Amino acid sequence: MRKKTKATSVDIAYRAGVSQATVSRVLRGSPLVNIETRKRVEAVARELNYKVDRHASSLRTQRAGCIALLLFEDPTADESHINPFFLSMLGSITRACAKHGQDLLVSFQQLSDDWHADYENSMKADGLILLGYGDYLAYQSTLDRLVEQGTHFVRWGAVLPGQPGVSIGCDNFHGGQLVGEHLYGMGRRKVAFLGDASSHYPEFFARYRGCGVALHDLGVVMDPALQVDAESSEDAGYAAARTLLERGQPFDAVFAASDLIAIGAMRALTEQRLRVPEDVSVVGFDDIPTARFTNPALTTVYQNTQRAGEMLVDALLRQIRDEPVESQMIPASLIVRKSSGTPIADSED
Amino acid sequence: MRKKTKATSVDIAYRAGVSQATVSRVLRGSPLVNIETRKRVEAVARELNYKVDRHASSLRTQRAGCIALLLFEDPTADESHINPFFLSMLGSITRACAKHGQDLLVSFQQLSDDWHADYENSMKADGLILLGYGDYLAYQSTLDRLVEQGTHFVRWGAVLPGQPGVSIGCDNFHGGQLVGEHLYGMGRRKVAFLGDASSHYPEFFARYRGCGVALHDLGVVMDPALQVDAESSEDAGYAAARTLLERGQPFDAVFAASDLIAIGAMRALTEQRLRVPEDVSVVGFDDIPTARFTNPALTTVYQNTQRAGEMLVDALLRQIRDEPVESQMIPASLIVRKSSGTPIADSED
């Protein structure tokens, strides 16, 4: 004897002996209701297990009460695995949404998809959170369009002047600096960088520049011949390290633009009988859960994803309410583990 | 000059010189439209960047076109980290939903929350996917209620006779058998089990029983004194291994009910100067991404999460369409790595 028909506000009104409008007021928490009336309506609603119909409500108010999280990746990325760093962001975003009473729609997109128009125009979501590594220049025009259409969105990524929309991101430049200083402290002078280092990948680029500037300030120049492009995946890291090795340029440290890259690179190095960290220091970025368990454990840069998720949701909600919002950075901090080695008294050069 | 007002079907109708009803037919793909008319309407819709309002549409059709994924955990679980196994399920569920043109609402719940009524009664979602480890008996009554209310849902978990609703799960029993046989093959005779082994945690229990039966068939009895309760977390695994050690009963293998437990257990064993796998074989369950990287690399049981995600979504969609649906199991397969050791010619007993 299952109830096929869900209760509506009219049913509640009938049973509580009030008008449907009053039921609606009660359920919206309007102050314009007598306390007695309110109690009666609430009791009936609870009894009939009544929930406000979201679509009717949203249609009327023109608010979805929902945020869409768009996770996109380069089409080349491995289909089956999602970058664990984004997964952990997803976790904290979900929690932050719950805290603000917002629902969260999750979707994976290809960078090439026509994702820009869908969610807000169809009223599915009041705003968008954009998350993903990928070629920045390739989708900058899409961001411009979003701004132009008045779509509410925040982006996780590089925080740079003159960017369309609002971004929340890690202080990648400072993170890179920390790595550069640390590697210098370990006696390393020939630091390779694995990861795209161009404005196509502004986050990686900032990490690269940060490291370069730190070393420069210490009197060391990063050799461009020791930089190899790589997107954020283990396979790309492996391939990049192989390329680096084939170039034959000597190096004593690898700064990988992400932990995934670092893991792949360590595999390539080990295969070539190079010891980490004795022969080569390796440092990653992101502090994914696996980083503690690599062999040797990976020195890396930590970003507080919990915090980041909250800031993204906060910024978006503020934007939806037409409040002023600024792009912001969260701090980076270095987590020293075994893979970067122990200080070397005398450097080789 | 941003458009504050989104185009509606009336706008499209006006510009295309047809009735609003016809616009709706075109956008729903009704065959009852002249091809010329259709083209004209589509052109205008595209030009105005028109998307059907989801709420209006859903209100009318009484379908959300959306599925809700409810991820729940024991309240005791660590706030910040989500079980990586479920994260990877989330990934495949998201993809499967996209393939079926369904949106996906994601939410974390505490086992104690009042999650049962919300999503479908409020019409937010046409059905629910339930995902999570936790005390089964504690929420069985909730499942009963869901069934009684006619809520559409599928559950990831143990597949047992007489369960409310439909479940998709791994063949945990067989997975356990594989582990038992493998450990026996490694010469192990005193196998400890870390993880709850009662009907409160049917998945863990099935793994335990599978292992026990396999060993029994080989003439070995699992000692109940070597079983220690643990929920699926690293800390719980660590604590359970400590408890096991304190009991002073000799053991030469640990079957951990999940990889997270195994990782924590290995830490505890190593701290006590026990060598893995020389002194103790360790086997986990789930094959989370980190399993390849533990030291030694973790032997574990793999479940195809890609497949599982598709099956969950498929089953739910079928149920929503009132088609018959059965509970199903996906196969388990053993992944042998270093942590279970190399065969020992002579066993100790």
Added chain:
DNA sequence: CTGAAAGCGCTTACAG
């Protein structure tokens, strides 16, 4: 093949 009209279940001015 097309249009006029009813109605999905709410929210919120408006009037009292």
Added chain:
DNA sequence: CTGAAAGCGCTTACAG
């Protein structure tokens, strides 16, 4: 404090 009424933007029988 409460009710009657309009209307959010669609979908779909119904009539033609």
